Amino acid sequence: MTDAEVIVVGGGPAGAATAARLSGAGFDVLVLDRAAFPREKACAEFLSPGAVDGLAQLGMLDLVGAHGAWQLGMRIVSERSAFTVRYRDGQRGLGIPRPTLDALLLDRARKAGARVHERTGVVGALVERGFVSGVRLRNGRTLRARFVVAADGLRSPVARSLG
Structure with missing residues (x-):
């Protein structure tokens, strides 16, 4: 059983x-x-563009997106350097509290x-x-x-x- x-x-x-x-x-x-x-x-409370695509496949993108902040890229800063990454081809990430x-x-x-x-x-x-x-x-x-x-x-x- x-x-x-x-x-x-x-x-x-x-x-x-x-x-x-x-x-x-x-x-x-x-x-x-x-x-x-x-x-x-x-955790970083960040969803990559790939994770955003997964939410779209679940039909949850609008719901989850309404509770977060859309991101077109990110800025990474360390003690020695900093750089900015912009997503390609209209991709977006999402910041959302865990x-x-x-x-x-x-x-x-x-x-x-x-x-x-x-x-x-x-x-x-x-x-x-x-x-x-x-x-x-x-x-x-x-x-x-x-x-x-x-x-x-x-x-x-x-x-x-x-x-």
Whole structure:
């Protein structure tokens, strides 16, 4: 028995966007994140033109864009030098506070049908007979799924557990 068709570990931008896309395509999706949202997260709060294109593919560009500041380039300054980069061919980046971006993407995932469980720590993948069959939770429980997406960041417990 499975708890979901797809378990997405991580409710940040990559996980929430994946959950929104898969739920919208008819998959039963469960998102697990150790944090409670909204959360403060140290990051540049900048979306590259490629990320902006991804939002367009999700049909979220107007919504997210209304909550941010469009950028035609950027200025990078260090102790020794500074330079300006302008995007080509009408490309744009977007500055948006991370808590706002998280909320918009998770809301989109929920509206598409994904279930989102906050404050749910995942410690690793559940491997049975050589295949990933779910995840192991910090509280000792296991959840099963046909597919597991590891969108749990740089220090991914899921990736670490798989070597």
